[in-house]
Amino acid sequence: MYKNAVVIFLFLLVCLTGCAGSGSLSAKPIKLPDPAQADLNGSLILSLGGEVSIINPILLTDTSSSAIEGTIFTGLTTINEKLEVVPDLAKSWDVSADGKIWTFHLRSDVKWHDGQPFTADDVVFTFNSILNPKVNSVRRSDFIIDGEPIKFRALDNLTVQAFLPRPFAPFLTHTGMSLIPKHLLEGKDINTAEFNRRPVGTGPFKFKEWVTGDHVIVVRNDNYYLGKPKLAQIIFKIIPDENSMLVALEAGEVDSAGVPPKDYRRLKAKEGLNVFEYDALTYTYLAFNLANPKFQDKRVRQALAYATNKEQLVKLIFKGLASPAYAPSVPISWAYSDAVEKYPYNPEKARQLLKEAGTENLSFTILTNQGNKEREKAAVILQQQFEKVGIEVNVRVMEWSALLKIINAPKGPKDFDAVLMGWSLGLDPDAYSIWHSSQYPVGFNFIDYRNTAVDRLLARGRTTLNQAERKKIYAKLWQIIAADQPYLFLWYPKSIEAIRERVGGLSRPGPAGLMLHLEKIFVTK
Amino acid sequence: MKTFLWRRIIQFIPLIFGVSLLSFFVMHLAPGDPTSLFTNPNIDPRELARIRANWGLDQPIYLQYFYWLGNLLRGNLGTSYTTGQPVLQEILARLPATLMLMIPAYILTLLITIPLGVICAVKKDSWFDNLITIFSFAGMATPSFWLGLVLMLIFAVQLHWLPAVGISEISATNQSMLARGIDFLRHLILPLSTMVLLSLAGITRYQRAAMLEVLNQDYIRTARAKGLPERMVIYKHALKNALIPIVTIIGLSLPDLFGGAFIIETIFAWPGMGRLGVMAIFQRNYPLIMGIVVFSALLIMLGNLLADLAYAWVDPRIRYAKK
Numbered sequence: 030m031y032k033n034a035v036v037i038f039l040f041l042l043v044c045l046t047g048c049a050g051s052g053s054l055s056a057k058p059i060k061l062p063d064p065a066q067a068d069l070n071g072s073l074i075l076s077l078g079g080e081v082s083i084i085n086p087i088l089l090t091d092t093s094s095s096a097i098e099g100t101i102f103t104g105l106t107t108i109n110e111k112l113e114v115v116p117d118l119a120k121s122w123d124v125s126a127d128g129k130i131w132t133f134h135l136r137s138d139v140k141w142h143d144g145q146p147f148t149a150d151d152v153v154f155t156f157n158s159i160l161n162p163k164v165n166s167v168r169r170s171d172f173i174i175d176g177e178p179i180k181f182r183a184l185d186n187l188t189v190q191a192f193l194p195r196p197f198a199p200f201l202t203h204t205g206m207s208l209i210p211k212h213l214l215e216g217k218d219i220n221t222a223e224f225n226r227r228p229v230g231t232g233p234f235k236f237k238e239w240v241t242g243d244h245v246i247v248v249r250n251d252n253y254y255l256g257k258p259k260l261a262q263i264i265f266k267i268i269p270d271e272n273s274m275l276v277a278l279e280a281g282e283v284d285s286a287g288v289p290p291k292d293y294r295r296l297k298a299k300e301g302l303n304v305f306e307y308d309a310l311t312y313t314y315l316a317f318n319l320a321n322p323k324f325q326d327k328r329v330r331q332a333l334a335y336a337t338n339k340e341q342l343v344k345l346i347f348k349g350l351a352s353p354a355y356a357p358s359v360p361i362s363w364a365y366s367d368a369v370e371k372y373p374y375n376p377e378k379a380r381q382l383l384k385e386a387g388t389e390n391l392s393f394t395i396l397t398n399q400g401n402k403e404r405e406k407a408a409v410i411l412q413q414q415f416e417k418v419g420i421e422v423n424v425r426v427m428e429w430s431a432l433l434k435i436i437n438a439p440k441g442p443k444d445f446d447a448v449l450m451g452w453s454l455g456l457d458p459d460a461y462s463i464w465h466s467s468q469y470p471v472g473f474n475f476i477d478y479r480n481t482a483v484d485r486l487l488a489r490g491r492t493t494l495n496q497a498e499r500k501k502i503y504a505k506l507w508q509i510i511a512a513d514q515p516y517l518f519l520w521y522p523k524s525i526e527a528i529r530e531r532v533g534g535l536s537r538p539g540p541a542g543l544m545l546h547l548e549k550i551f552v553t554k
Numbered sequence: 555m556k557t558f559l560w561r562r563i564i565q566f567i568p569l570i571f572g573v574s575l576l577s578f579f580v581m582h583l584a585p586g587d588p589t590s591l592f593t594n595p596n597i598d599p600r601e602l603a604r605i606r607a608n609w610g611l612d613q614p615i616y617l618q619y620f621y622w623l624g625n626l627l628r629g630n631l632g633t634s635y636t637t638g639q640p641v642l643q644e645i646l647a648r649l650p651a652t653l654m655l656m657i658p659a660y661i662l663t664l665l666i667t668i669p670l671g672v673i674c675a676v677k678k679d680s681w682f683d684n685l686i687t688i689f690s691f692a693g694m695a696t697p698s699f700w701l702g703l704v705l706m707l708i709f710a711v712q713l714h715w716l717p718a719v720g721i722s723e724i725s726a727t728n729q730s731m732l733a734r735g736i737d738f739l740r741h742l743i744l745p746l747s748t749m750v751l752l753s754l755a756g757i758t759r760y761q762r763a764a765m766l767e768v769l770n771q772d773y774i775r776t777a778r779a780k781g782l783p784e785r786m787v788i789y790k791h792a793l794k795n796a797l798i799p800i801v802t803i804i805g806l807s808l809p810d811l812f813g814g815a816f817i818i819e820t821i822f823a824w825p826g827m828g829r830l831g832v833m834a835i836f837q838r839n840y841p842l843i844m845g846i847v848v849f850s851a852l853l854i855m856l857g858n859l860l861a862d863l864a865y866a867w868v869d870p871r872i873r874y875a876k877k
Contacts, residue, residue, distance in 0.1 A: 074724075080829070080833055082636040082637045083636065083637050083638055088638070090591065090636075091591075091636075162604055162608075163608060165605045165608055165609075166601075167597045167601055167602070167605070168597075169598075169601050169604075170597060170598030170600070170601045173598075220608075220638050221633055221638040221639070222638070225637070225638055225639075226637075226639065240825070241644070241647040241648065241825060242647070242648060242651070242825025242826070242829060242830065243651075243720065243721055243722075243823075243825040244720070244724050246724065264724050266719070266720060266724070266823070267823060267825070268719050268720075268823040269820045269823065269829060270699070270820045270821050270823070272699075272703055272821075273702075273703070273706065273718065273719050273820075273821050273822065273823060274719075276703065276706045276707060276710065276711060276718045276719070277710075277718045277719045277823075279711045280706075280710040280711045280714070280717070280718045282710075282717060282718055282719060282720070428585075428586075429586070429590065429591070429836075430584070430585050430586020430587075430590040430838065431585040431586065433585075433586055433590045434585040434586055434590075437599065462598070471599055471600070472598075472599055473599070
């Protein structure tokens with residue numbers, strides 16, 4: 030009798046949840062508000078999935094802190110919707126003929142939020158702080174070229190020069206680094222400064238309030254140099270659970286939230302919401318440990334590529350919200366080229382290659398990190414696809430730190446067969462840290478990939494400044510890497526973001542996000 | 555009594571030392587380190603080694619422990635790696651929200667479960683007892699994240715009666731005290747209900763079992779035999795004795811008040827200690843983990859001490875004599 034009652038009770042509860050989420054499922058078009066209806070006293074409420082730790086651009090390492098930092102601080106340069114570097118605090122710049130001296134001309138109308146003028150000294154102070162070994166900045170290596178730091182000097186109040194030891198193409202994208210005020214931080218221990226909880230910047234919004242673990246508020250900077258922002262304030266609400274974030278969005282408590290693929294169709298059909306999908310600067314791969322005898326033969330790796338049905342993989346996991354990957358670059362990058370060997374699904378060919386390589390009874394283990402459902406599913410699907418060509422695969426899901434301990438082991442050969450992970454790429458196509466043979470065993474070439482042609486191209490790619498020439502270099506590079514298949518490239522995920530229809534002034538959806546021009550964002554009443 | 559108290563309090567010192575020593579070394583056995591989360595192809599691993607050295611993590615572990623202990627003796631719990639702020643400040647910032655959720659949840663749970671347990675024991679095998687048993691097991695079997703989300707979907711999304719997440723309406727900061735109080739209560743209802751609904755089972759079952767045991771004792775039969783009214787038998791003779799095991803359980807769960815409830819806090823975006831602690835472990839934020847461990851250890855000891863004192867109050871046979 031008890032049993033029946035429990036079953037009925039649970040059934041009722043399940044019904045309640047089931048009913049709560051139903052509705053029509055046809056996608057509706059994007060509906061943007063009229064800028065004339067902008068509410069100049071309006072607040073935008075954004076959700077953050079992780080805790081905010083430190084609001085200082087040179088110290089932060091997490092995405093939540095970074096999202097807030099981006100509203101308060103600005104850098105010498107920024108990026109546009111096409112991911113090109115464009116002027117920000119520097120109104121222009123020029124580079125010497127040898128590519129080693131960069132001169133930045135600063136805007137003269139910029140003030141810090143406390144009213145002090147922004148000058149070249151602040152720029153020099155910021156970069157010298159990053160380079161100071163006592164400051165815990167992970168950005169330091171951006172400003173060191175082959176072991177030599179870049180030198181920064183203020184020519185006058187509004188001109189800054191950077192002296193590079195040798196030409197270095199990725200340098201320009203690193204000048205997007207947000208700048209910090211010298212007058213508030215000089216002589217202080219930046220790692221522990223009170224400033225990191227009450228920041229002062231040059232951006233469109235000023236810091237107002239931070240309630241630990243709960244929210245951060247930034248308010249309009251009336252003196253912003255690109256014009257007065259239309260929003261009175263932005264509230265960042267910390268909601269660590271992905272499902273709760275969506276509930277809060279549907280309850281109208283936040284204006285935007287990231288959407289996991291499983292909720293995409295439901296939210297796309299929802300009244301009052303605009304759902305945007307756009308490409309991200311990341312790719313997911315299965316990396317083979319080349320120091321491991323199992324994968325030393327190129328034919329084995331190519332066989333695995335032929336044995337992988339990427340279209341099916343992407344369809345099963347993402348329902349169309351990702352695309353198959355073939356090269357270690359992303360389609361939205363200017364340096365992308367798909368003139369590479371794509372290994373179309375062909376189990377017959379895979380079997381033949383394995384036979385030629387003399388490894389018909391291959392068995393190996395795929396490691397992946399816990400907490401990423403897509404990767405866990407992919408490992409299992411790959412297991413099934415490889416089984417069809419007679420390869421036995423074990424899947425091991427590990428805690429992130431435990432996994433990193435294996436792949437970051439200070440000495441080779443490292444103790445793994447294959448790892449399913451992803452890389453987030455920078456704005457510059459330079460991939461030296463991932464593929465150059467010098468980046469093993471310490472570095473991110475953790476699979477011990479060595480190819481002298483690749484090493485040469487990587488070195489040329491980062492020292493050549495001409496973009497058309499670089500494009501050719503990287504096209505060749507991707508071609509060689511795809512032929513070698515040290516990674517099996519899997520997919521490019523899409524970012525999906527839902528924003529309430531009351532939010533306008535959005536930029537074109539892209540990896541730079543939807544709020545590239547924060548001063549133009551508005552909400553209606 | 556006084557000597558008993560002092561003796562117990564002095565015993566805390568070696569205990570804290572032992573607990574911190576053990577947790578420090580166990581913590582360092584976990585793979586990875588605080589810079590693991592920064593892994594990114596654009597960050598040179600040598601920079602991470604430099605940052606670890608800045609934090610003193612390149613020193614032998616026993617030395618790191620002595621530095622930490624030395625600082626603790628000077629009342630300094632260290633600096634959090636992720637925020638650069640003092641650990642004590644990090645913990646204190648989370649404490650109010652934690653207590654504001656945990657204390658009402660705790661009191662409410664006791665207020666409901668103790669009478670329920672008593673009624674169930676007295677009316678053993680009645681329809682009421684059976685119903686409560688069913689609810690108790692359903693409560694035990696229900697995951698908190700699921701119940702939390704269901705409540706949110708009903709009361710926040712469908713009915714719009716209550717807010718889904720957070721501790722207060724952020725735009726309400728410049729309202730009157732009363733309005734802010736009401737706002738806080740509205741935010742409290744859902745997480746509080748989730749917690750209470752799910753923890754009903756445990757103490758109700760304990761109370762029921764303890765009460766049943768007492769009701770079978772000879773002195774209860776004697777009390778009934780001498781013609782005492784049933785009410786008197788239950789509330790005076792039985793309940794007081796049946797409370798002893800409950801006091802132990804209550805004492806032991808005192809650290810939870812401080813430790814927070816990770817899942818509930820995550821679901822309802824409640825800025826409590828549970829989230830801080832779990833986050834600290836994921837990030838291998840050693841100073842913060844140690845700070846929380848020391849705090850929790852102190853509270854467990856305090857909880858035990860309070861439970862011991864409460865025994866003397868509920869059970870006249872227990873007395874802490876002066877020696």
